[in-house]
Amino acid sequence: MLPSHRSHAHVNTPIQRRWLASGDLNGFLGLVVDNLSILAFLASALTIIFKFPADVVFLRMFPGTALGVLLGNLAYTVMARRLARRTGRDDVTAMPLGLDAPTSIGMALLVLGPAFLGFKQSGMDEHAAAIATWQLGMAALVVMGVLKFVLSFFGAMVQRHVPRAGLLGSIAGIALVLMGFLPLVEILKVPVVGFAGLGVVLYALVARGRLPFGLPGVLVAFIVGALLYYVLGPLGWLGTGYHAPAAWQWRFALPLPTLQWIHGLAYTVPYLPLILPFGLLMVVGGINVTESARAAGDDYATRDILLVEALATLVAGFCGGVAQTTPYIGQPSYKAMGARSGYTLLTGVVIGLGGVLGYLSNLIELVPLSVLAPILVFVAIGITVQAFEATPMRYAAAVVFSFFPAIARMLTIKLSDPTYVSPEHFAGLFDSSAHGISELAVITVLGNGFIITAMIWASFVVALIDGRTARAAWIVLLGGVLSLFGVIHSAELAGGVYLPWLLEPASRQIVWQFAGAYLALAVVLLLLSLQGRSSARVAP
Template sequence: MPPPIFMKIDFKYKWFVMRDFDSMLMLFLDNMSSLIGILGVMAFAIPPLMVPFGSTDHEAHKTAMTAIVWTRACPGIAWALAFGNLWYGWMAAKLATFENRQDVTALPYGINTPAGFITCWNVMLPIGTALLAANPSMGADDFAIKTWQIACACNFVGGLFEIAGSVYDVRPHFAKAALYAPVAAVGFVWLALVPLTEVAKEPIIGLAPLALAFTAFFAEAGKGVYPKLSGGGALLIALAGMFFKWVHAGKYTGDNAFMAKQVNDAWDNYSGKNMFSKAFPLGHWEGVDGFIAVVFPVAVASFVETMELVETAGAAGDVYNLREAMIVDGLGTCVGAFWGSPIPTTVYIGHKRHKIIGARSGFSIGNALIYFIILNAGVFPVIFQILDAVSIGIILLIVGLMVCQQAMEEAAPRHYPAFFIGIMMLICDWATLNANSTHVGMHNLGAGSGILAAIILPQILCDLTDNRYERAAFFCLVAIFFSVIGLMHGMNPVDVHGKVTGAGFPWNNVYGEGGIMKVKGQLTISIADSKPGITGKETFPWGEKVSALCTAPPEFRVNQMMADGFPAAGMNEGWRFAVGYATVFGICIIHAIMQRCGCMPPPVMDNGVNLHQSAHVLGTAKITEADSMTEAEKLAKMKKAVVSSESSSEA
């Protein structure tokens, strides 16, 4: 039984022990890797894409956007991290009081890394682009502030969605593989694949830290071969990368003089600068409704991830109040948005590792204080330029792989095929954003970041695997509804207000009424049409004949309002998915009737939980006890638990 949300704490609980310093360094570097990756994209990658090349204020707009990230977004993130880390420290003290024991480890907390990247590419980029499209003469400061304000408003709404998720525990209604699919998918793509591409870009810098990461985090059953090294190897990885960077082992980092100038410029431009009173973060709500279909799936993935990680902490011996943890995650996101953060926060994977070390709650509190100072003092841009982004990204890669590893341990092997289908959705999202993919199907699967599709479609496939046809039919109805309104496969041209969100070529007519840029996953309405497909007579503006569906990204070449166009080549896709899911619904109903008549095997009702996974088999056994067993003892205990479980289910 978990402790209540509000209760007195016993101050005999030792908040700080020596091992908290090791855990604090690990959590610090974990957050650092997330912040460097996300803020690097936000400050340097998307501003040039927002501003039309050739415009007179191109550099001014980019500079203003970069400045707003360092001077307004960073302080907001500081408040979010302080709120969540301090609350989780308090939760650890409450649990210690409630169970009258000292060995309670706080839940780690930090930036929601996958959601941060999705916010950059699927929210901030289209917001900024649309603002300038609607008003090309908009001043640089006004442009940067409004882009940031709308992103903060979207983040605030996402926090409210997370809090709403605490009302009802959805886990009994989903297979483990389906619940883990979006969490593992964002871990695989945004936390692992993206940093790995940076290693491939700078192999002389990156390969050595990559090797050290595996010896530090996966060797010796996850304990690593550097147990006495502070930070569990994370510091070693960061130092190795920084060494290679500053001895000029990189091809694309520039020479030492160039890198030194970047550090000096960051110090001169941002050190001690905090534009906390420049503008109210939630002062601009226009266009937020257009991003609900992006924000809502991210919030769903966040509260599902919180559920799973709190459950994992319980298996390690620290049974926290699940509802409280979910509320804290949502409140932390709202607090951050109120003070200027456009990216959400969440509980982190890694509680087990901190518990093995022997940490209490001091590492969480220390992390809050350190980041509060760094992010408010304007020195984070300097740290960003000093550290090596490639090796710091490898720490992210390890976290992403840990998420995938845990997902596969928790889910039943028979559901792995459906699980991998879910991962493919986020691969498609990355491909459309980063690999210039022009395949219509990739855009359809990755719409809205692909998160909801990564839950619902694997769930249908898991239920079909388990002969649970009636539940599969229900989720088909959910998929039909989500497809029509754009929450899944949302490549549709008409928004919920009946306005056309825009179509055509990026240099011709990419913006709709009022300059609203269409976004894959925008909340839309899809209605079946009878527009012609490719007839062979169509040509692109440069005279090339249209001969294939994949000649260019669909949203750049489709005009649904022109009868002589070729709309079947791209947009208004949701209704076709609705028809497809309706067909699957019919198949499920037929199979369900046959099952009722005894013509089909009975359903498997275990929700795809892997009974052979030690976190479930050992139940709430403390981590210290499990780690003290020999492998033979663990195996014997697991076998005994599985036999007992099977006997009770037969009874």
């Protein structure tokens, strides 16, 4: 067990500290592959699923995004060396930082991709739509960065008022259906490749099986999947699942500050119910990972960790980035493998220079989605499991209840895919109603603003479990107010916010029905709270 404290006699003792320890190589491989897989899925989702122009992704989005990873990791490296110098210890492990998987995938599938299709449907040509989408992504990152910067000073207050079941349940819902199910579909599109890689990931990272030479499981899964793809593919054994790799090309682009994000601010309004929770989740996540590192023996200041994360996100947004950074939960795992501060330095330099020089884009084009997807499925499993492990068992029902809005959002993504159904046909189904609100409209409205919905649903169930029925009623009433303005349960297909009295009659009717439902439930709960806690609790 690693010691968490040293005697005062050792504080400020001059000891020789190497920039690279023996465990830094394994730490570097794990952290760089994590970041590479997220960048690859972001690029693949945009270019393959939404037919987004690759040059805009690689020359405009990637450099700024990679810069955020570089700056954040450099700052965490300096913080680790300062902590080691201050405590006189040589076993301090830097906080790992990288792109946040759930929100990066959420940005691709829920914000950037749909926005690109919407801009094209409005009459923009492909290039103009891509630039507008990039501006939206930059502005979204700046909004999240500002929110994280402000909340970094009030992190403890956020934790007190939003129960852990609501925070972890909402992000677990994203993980389960967006990071887990959708990549699983990609795996089974080329099952010979994807299933083998998934098996390696489950063996090494879930079952904790030992791999030859102690190699990281993620790296071995990459190698196995790539070998199967590039050996069996040219032989025709993968059917239509194989595509020859694009020619190697250098894409040089400096991540220079730009004011393009200002043009995207107006575009962010319909997506604020997604963007703001993305930022909130990272603040709470940053607090949790700092506590995790403290338990492992490295006492970092929570506010410093959060500020670095917020500033890295802001700089990335100012320079063209579209995905936010976050400290990773696995700091104790990197510590256990012997990593110190060199692995974050190496990761920042490799990812940062890769975004500038363009070799990241070439690596990503060489790695198909079926090879990347198993890693994302594992991350989804880990996040979902954590939601239950880090939450008291009595709140398990609240966590499960918070999954339903995310499932609805995933169904909406597929049901509204223009590949299968025209936007006009989808809108017609949305407006049709035989008895009550149509089924498709219910799924769409439930999925709009699903992260905040999940927080509210889990929070009011937690309050009920704790016997605080009146508090549950006020949480439900808050949900009703948010539903009136489209923050949750938006009656617009795109999920935008609005003033309800300006809507079309059919949409306005849906708004009143959902707001009325929350009001009715709040009244019922307030009446039940009058019984008192003791009489309200009966044996099942």
